Amino acid sequence: MTGRWALAPLDDGGALLAPLAADGSAAGPVVREPDLVASVRARPGVARWVWRSTPEVYPRLLAARVPVERCYDVEAAEQLLLGHEGRLGEPRSAAAAWARLRKAPVPPDPPARSAEPGSQSSLFEPRAGSEVPFEGLLAVYAEQQRRHGLAEHPGRMRLLTAAESAGMLVAEDLHAAGLPWRADIHREVLRELLGERYAGGGEPRRLAELADEVSEAFGHRVRPDLPADVVRAFARAGVRVTSTRRWELEKVDHPAVEPLVQYKKLYRIWTANGWTWLQDWVREGRFRPEYQPGGTVTGRWTTNGGGALQIPRVLRRAVVADEGWRLVVADAAQMEPRVLAAISRDPGFMEASGHPGDLYAALSDRAFAGDRAQAKLAVLGAIYGQTSGDGLKNLAALRRRFPLAVSYVDEAARAGEEGRLVRTWLGRTSPRALGAVEDDEAGIPQEEEAPQGSTPSSRARGRFTRNFVVQGSAADWALLMLATLRGATSGMRAELVFFQHDEVIVHCPREEADAVVAAVQAAADTAGTAAFGQTPVRFPFTTAVVERYSDAK
DNA sequence: TAAATTGGCGCC
DNA sequence: AAAGGGCGCCAATTTA
Numbered sequence: 001m002t003g004r005w006a007l008a009p010l011d012d013g014g015a016l017l018a019p020l021a022a023d024g025s026a027a028g029p030v031v032r033e034p035d036l037v038a039s040v041r042a043r044p045g046v047a048r049w050v051w052r053s054t055p056e057v058y059p060r061l062l063a064a065r066v067p068v069e070r071c072y073d074v075e076a077a078e079q080l081l082l083g084h085e086g087r088l089g090e091p092r093s094a095a096a097a098w099a100r101l102r103k104a105p106v107p108p109d110p111p112a113r114s115a116e117p118g119s120q121s122s123l124f125e126p127r128a129g130s131e132v133p134f135e136g137l138l139a140v141y142a143e144q145q146r147r148h149g150l151a152e153h154p155g156r157m158r159l160l161t162a163a164e165s166a167g168m169l170v171a172e173d174l175h176a177a178g179l180p181w182r183a184d185i186h187r188e189v190l191r192e193l194l195g196e197r198y199a200g201g202g203e204p205r206r207l208a209e210l211a212d213e214v215s216e217a218f219g220h221r222v223r224p225d226l227p228a229d230v231v232r233a234f235a236r237a238g239v240r241v242t243s244t245r246r247w248e249l250e251k252v253d254h255p256a257v258e259p260l261v262q263y264k265k266l267y268r269i270w271t272a273n274g275w276t277w278l279q280d281w282v283r284e285g286r287f288r289p290e291y292q293p294g295g296t297v298t299g300r301w302t303t304n305g306g307g308a309l310q311i312p313r314v315l316r317r318a319v320v321a322d323e324g325w326r327l328v329v330a331d332a333a334q335m336e337p338r339v340l341a342a343i344s345r346d347p348g349f350m351e352a353s354g355h356p357g358d359l360y361a362a363l364s365d366r367a368f369a370g371d372r373a374q375a376k377l378a379v380l381g382a383i384y385g386q387t388s389g390d391g392l393k394n395l396a397a398l399r400r401r402f403p404l405a406v407s408y409v410d411e412a413a414r415a416g417e418e419g420r421l422v423r424t425w426l427g428r429t430s431p432r433a434l435g436a437v438e439d440d441e442a443g444i445p446q447e448e449e450a451p452q453g454s455t456p457s458s459r460a461r462g463r464f465t466r467n468f469v470v471q472g473s474a475a476d477w478a479l480l481m482l483a484t485l486r487g488a489t490s491g492m493r494a495e496l497v498f499f500q501h502d503e504v505i506v507h508c509p510r511e512e513a514d515a516v517v518a519a520v521q522a523a524a525d526t527a528g529t530a531a532f533g534q535t536p537v538r539f540p541f542t543t544a545v546v547e548r549y550s551d552a553k
Numbered sequence: 554t555a556a557a558t559t560g561g562c563g564c565c
Numbered sequence: 566a567a568a569g570g571g572c573g574c575c576a577a578t579t580t581a
Contacts, residue, residue: 227561245560247567267575272574295572302572304573307564309572310573381568464571468571556579558578560577562574563573563574
């Protein structure tokens with residue numbers, strides 16, 4: 001029993017199932033079985049489960065410890081296919097896709113739920129408006145198979161939807177495992193930084209003291225958490241600031257600056273990751289955020305509640321492995337420039353990226369007379385679309401030595417400025433510019449207003465598309481790396497517990513740590529080849545085996 | 554009064 | 566040193 005099977009849950013815990021042929025059509029009769037979990041358990045040979053939505057089905061399998069190696073998430077795929085077709089705003093639910101297929105009225109997507117802290121698993125109950133009949137699911141899947149064939153690179157598009165589906169599985173795995181989190185240590189850190197917590201939820205002692213220092217420095221009462229108040233106070237003191245951003249304040253010579261900057265730093269910890277956060281998000285020694293693969297247009301993940309991708313560094317002390325266990329903290333080194341090397345196929349840049357060592361040093365040896373800092377600025381400027389400063393100067397040197405790499409991102413920027421779409425290597429596609437309007441003939445977006453050449457908004461658009469191809473292709477790679485790593489660790493006790501763009505944490509018994517480190521690097525190499533084909537580019541990970549997250553790097 | 558926006562800063 | 570890309574979250578403020 002191999003191949004693909006479609007699966008849909010029923011309200012009574014049962015399931016509808018059907019084997020699928022290569023073209024996506026049903027290869028046998030639809031069967032109804034009483035217990036979804038048992039149905040999956042009884043078919044260990046299925047190569048890929050096809051279902052509407054991973055969060056709808058997979059958590060109950062996970063809870064029952066029924067392994068699922070691969071899936072195909074129809075709604076995730078719909079989102080990617082719509083994007084590829086330049087139709088990103090259209091509803092992406094299976095029900096909507098089914099309606100489009102039947103030329104019926106298309107239901108809008110149900111509103112996104114905001115996560116409740118500590119939710120057991122993300123979505124046991126399907127969202128209202130998401131129901132689709134099984135025949136509809138099968139038809140939508142078959143149609144999606146056809147649409148993959150129409151993509152610019154069908155093979156890459158198939159890889160992309162497979163990878164996104166794998167990401168959906170990993171997201172549930174991460175939620176189920178949870179990041180080990182010591183509430184007692186977190187409280188210790190809070191107490192060190194913020195001082196005593198006052199009953200009634202008022203400012204902790206240290207913040208109150210800093211606020212007093214700020215007021216003293218100005219000679220009158222100033223609320224440091226109110227930007228307008230602070231700007232006014234500086235004006236009264238004869239200092240003109242246009243905002244209270246740290247980099248602007250730090251240029252100002254005034255006794256209020258130091259306590260003010262300190263206040264803002266601590267205030268942030270208090271409001272974003274203070275006692276309230278701890279109470280809301282940490283249960284039984286685990287922090288369980290809800291991850292959303294593809295939550296951003298570039299393919300980077302987001303999390304829903306808890307701010308898992310913005311954990312302040314000072315709190316990493318609270319992330320501690322269980323007794324006898326370790327955290328393997330692995331960080332992809334200079335991922336984005338290496339990805340640029342791979343997608344641009346620039347021979348020199350690929351060659352420089354072919355070493356596991358420091359990429360910026362390798363680049364500076366080749367183009368910047370050994371000046372690593374200049375090389376780094378130039379590369380980041382090329383990727384982010386720098387508009388001024390030294391980076392711009394250095395960009396010229398970069399362009400001379402690595403013309404294909406620079407022209408790759410320049411072309412992406414030009415596409416954006418002209419209102420065209422850009423794609424990642426695997427085919428994830430940028431959304432249309434605001435105000436772009438579809439051309440009936442070719443589906444090419446046009447600016448609503450006559451193109452004026454360069455406007456601030458077209459330049460901003462260019463910076464976005466310039467970065468999109470690199471950040472997005474890096475996300476492609478990271479997804480494949482995760483999928484591979486998930487497979488490699490499935491036979492171990494090790495668990496993936498954290499993922500953040502280019503960094504992954506695996507929690508494992510001490511004895512497994514070496515094997516996990518090797519698996520991470522192997523996954524990186526496999527993903528590099530799977531995503532970009534045979535290139536000299538390497539994707540080294542910096543790994544640390546530690547007991548606490550803060551001991552890494 | 555509730556929803557949307559703004560300012561600021563945390564992460565990559 | 567600052568400013569380019571992507572986000573989420575909080576509190577305050579503005580808008581509907």
